[in-house]
Amino acid sequence: MEAEMRKKDPDHQFVEDLMVATFSQRRKEIVGDQPLIAEVLSRWPALFNERQIKAEFKRIVNTDLLQSFLDGLDSLVPRLLELYKSAARSGKKQALKCILDCLVRDDTNERRRAAALLGLPQYISGEDPANVIRICDAHVEILEEDMKGMQLGLLIGCESGEPDAIPREVFDVAVVVEETIVLHNIKDVVVAFSLLMGVIYCMKS
Structure with a gap:
């Protein structure tokens, strides 16, 4: 995921599939460990764009x-x-x-x-x-x-x-x-x- 996000034009569907596959791990880390935002940015760079913030919100509460x-x-x-x-x-x-x-x-x-x-x-x-x-x-x-x-x-x-x-x-x-x-x-x-x-x-x- 990190390698894909370093590309000038990442494959958004590939990133989406990876984000779905790692959802439970990500929630455990963010909610359980409560890391600083710099750590989250480094660990989950794909999360911080408009498309994935909306997608992550929907994955959490099933709402647009x-x-x-x-x-x-x-x-x-x-x-x-x-x-x-x-x-x-x-x-x-x-x-x-x-x-x-x-x-x-x-x-x-x-x-x-x-x-x-x-x-x-x-x-x-x-x-x-x-x-x-x-x-x-x-x-x-x-x-x-x-x-x-x-x-x-x-x-x-x-x-x-x-x-x-x-x-x-x-x-x-x-x-x-x-x-x-x-x-x-x-x-x-x-x-x-x-x-x-x-x-x-x-x-x-």
Whole structure:
């Protein structure tokens, strides 16, 4: 599996067959030994791509990751946005107002989903949003500083300059675990959140 993943164009069906065959061993190692993410990356490199995170989630719970995430999110979006509006009106959550203002300019379903997700760390009292979500210049090659202190979250790469609270031009979203990028080249913020949940589930369940 490691040799196959080192190829420029790995055989995805071959990798899938290997991942299925080693599923029980992998779950025993990850759940039982609770290794650091660097060890998991080294031991199971095939796990950390969008295709295999979705596949591993389905192997664990027999449910489609993205669809189940979107179904749950859509049921919560209206209530979350109302909570954000109330908090923004109090004057204590300026960042939430910036997110909501983006919806005034472009109120699509996709943007409402992104607003609900990006607003959560801003809304939760006592939580530093930068611990979970950081927006950075997509063209900066050295990311160590951007990831510093981030134990679990998303690094959203946008065009240089002052980004919108809900980024319009997303070049790359990376899933970060223990200050390490484990998954990247994601072009959609909502999909990135679902994959973050998938990574959490695959590492803990």
